[in-house]
Amino acid sequence: MAFRIHLVLHRLEEPYKEVFQLRVFGELSFSQIAAIFGKTESWARVTYHRAKLKIQERMDEKHE
Template identity: 70%
Template sequence: MPDFESLYKTYYMKIYSYVMTIVKDSSSAEEITQKTFFKALNVREGQQYRGDSGEYTWLASIARNLAMDQFRTQARQGSMPEQEPADPDADTDIRVEKKNTVLQIHLLLHRMKEPYKEVFQLRVFGELSFREIGKVFSRTENWARVTYHRARLKLQEQMDQIDREDENRNERK
C-alpha cells in the first residue's frame, strides 16, 4: 500500500475533479472523494492496491463505484441532485451562448448511453489516458479509444442536429 498521506496529497484534487464531472454537485463530490480515500485506506486484505494499475486509476475506480452507488440510492429514493443556481453575471450574449452550449453538451451527455457517456467524461473531464480508462472498465486500451471515438461522434451528430433545427427555426421567423 502506498504511503496514504502522499497518496491523499497527490490525488485528492484530481479525484475530486473527476467525481465532480460525474455527480455535478460539489458537496456530493467532496463526500464521495472523502469516502474514496477512506475506502482506499481501509481496504480489506486481498483487495488492497496491488500495483496492477496506476494509483490514480485505482482511486478513480473506487470513486466511480461510490458515485454509481450514490446514483442507485438516489434513484431508489426518487431524489435527484439539485441543479446549480444560474450565474448572475451571465448577462452578455457571449456568456449566455457559451453557457447554453455547455449546458447542451451536458444534457446530451446525460442522455448518452453507457459506456459511451462515462468513457467520454473520463477522457475529457477526468483527463485519464485511454490505458487508464481501459483499466477502469477492465478492458483494453484499444476498446477505450474506440468507445471514446464513438461517443465523440454521437455527441457531434447530436450537436449538428440541434444546430440544423435551430437554423430551420430561425429561417421560419
C-alpha cells in the same frame, strides 16, 4: 450552448458517457480507462471515438 452540451452528455448511453467523461474531465489515459472497465486500450480508444461522433451528431441535430 453549454447547457445543450450538458444535455447531450447527460443523454449519452453507457459506456460512451463514462469513457468520454473520464477522458475529458478526468484527464485519464486510455490505458487507465481500459483498466477501470477491464477492457483493452484499443476498446477505450474506439469507445471514446464513437462517443465523440455521437456527441457531434446530436449537437448537429439540435443545431438544425
